[in-house]
Amino acid sequence: MNEGEELNFIIKTNANLPTRFSLENAGVTNIQLDSAGNFKWQPSFDLVDRIAKTKELTIVFHASIADGQRLRKAITFTINHVNRPPVVEELPAFYVKQASSNSYQISSDYVYDPDGDPLVFKAIPPQMPEESSLSSQGQFLWKPSRGQFNALKANPLFVEFIVQDQPEKAETKGRLKIAQTQQDLPPEILIVPGDSIFTLKEDEMLNLKLYISDPNGDDNIRSAGFLSKDLRVPESSLKENTPLQYEFTWMPGYDFVEEDEKQLVNEIIFFTLDKSNNRSQRKIRVRINDAENLVQKDALQYQKYYNNMLSAMQLINILDANQKQLNQDYKKARKGKKHRSIINATLGGVTGLSPLALEPDNSKIVSGVGGTTVLTLGTLEATEVIGRSKEAILEKIKITIEIRNKVQAAGDEFARKYALKSSRRNADFEKDIDKLRTAMNDQKLVLLEIDAFQKNQPRADTKALRRVFIDFSEE
Secondary structure (H helix, E strand, O other): OEOOOOEEEEOOOOOOOOEEEEEOOOOOOOOEEOOOOEEEEOOOOOOOOOOOOEEEEEEEEEEEEOOOOEEEEEEEEEEEOOOOOOEEOOOOOEEEOOOOOEEEEOOOOOEEOOOOOOEEEEEOHHHOOOOEEEOOOOEEEEOOOHHHHHHHHHOOEEEEEEEEEOOOOOEEEEEEEEEEOOOOOOOEEEEEOOOOEEEEEOOOOEEEEEEEEOOOOHHHEEEEEEEEOOOOOOHHHEEEEEOOEEEEEEOOOOOOOOOOOOEEEEEEEEEEEEOOOOEEEEEEEEEEEOOOOHHHHHHHHHHHHHHHHHHHHHHHHHHHHHHHHHHHHHHHHHHHHHHOEEEEEEEEEEEEEOHHHOOOOOOOOOOEEEEEEEEEEEEOOHHHHHOOOHHHHHHHHHHHHHHHHHHHHHHHHHHHHOOOOOHHHOOHHHHHHHHHHHHHOOHHHHHHOOOOOOOOOOOOOHHHHHHHOOOOOOO
16 A cells, blocks of 8 residues: 555455454554445555655454354555655745845745655746845845846746755745835744744753844844743843844753742743834743752762762871881880890898997908899890780781771772762762771771871862872862
8 A cells, every 4th residue: 555545445254144343453543444344544644654665554353243253354554655745835925125135045834845855945047037046955045136126016026946855856846926025014033943832951951043034124123132921031141143143042040940840931022123113023932840950969979979088088098197106116116125124133041240249340341141142134025014015016007907908999999980970970879988988987997096087187189189099080
């Protein structure tokens, strides 16, 4: 079958009994089948894609016979795409001014292809007035001379042209009326895109282009502007590129829609005035949906990222300082073993001869001491004398290195994984923060007898963080 062609046939069975016919819903419109079996279908022209060219549809027919029998049969239809020629509706008149370059863009609102094929405009040379041109995109240019302009006063000029679709090259003729401006007509305003309703989020940009023209001559345009129902739309949103072309750019912002509203509709009226104060206007509606403030969220997530990296770096600095101190203590302990000793003296049995038992004259020369005395000289470790063990220092050094390596590895992984702000929007970000904090809050820290978050840390900046964690990002 071809698109647009009507197909008719009658379904029957070999049973000589009353039969009712029906079909399953094939999801296709325009199919008609009555209970008597009369089938009628005219496939619409939009049923088959212009690129695919063909499409197969299977339709299942049912027959219910009076004796209770039920029959079922599937038939596959192959539908071929049919190219349709372009459609040319009646175009607005082209009003020209004498000795001026007049431009007329044939709008897609009036010339289009029903199949969505690209269009090419072709001029018919005998139809074209002198010094005029028609581009392949449908732009008609003409600067009429004085004689040509005066001739238009009595008889408007009708110029025919050809519209051809691609690649099928089906053609349709169009006609453009060219007339002289005889009255003070209001200017015209064209908005591109030509929709009347726009839907966007708070963080999306609305970009519209405005094209102004005047049947009495483009130099008759005085100004253009807009009015907004919501006064929060700034006047600077409309910028003048040329006197005949404006651009409207506006982003509502995250505070435009209240969180409890979810959505807000604003009306904007664009207008243009000519030198006679004739006014033309176009109204659009903008539906703004509430959006999550990604800028604020990214800033908050980065602060979490930065603070946790800073805490990890500070802990590493504390552990490095603690290890340095422990190394010094250990060196002192080893040095004390060589140079420190203690004397232990034991007094045994002692006998003595006192001068008091002698004559005064002999007391100066006679004295005596007897008995036994033991003297012991031994070497002891200084740490044992002070009350601290060398083995305890070595154990603390081992714990310090273990915790530092764990924090360094966890910090490197965290810095690398969440260096981009897009990655910090992931739900795993908060979980990985907890993992990093767990690594920093190691239970063995209490054995080192230090404060992992002590004050008076040196001031840290992003350069210092990057020296510790090379993958740290400022994004």
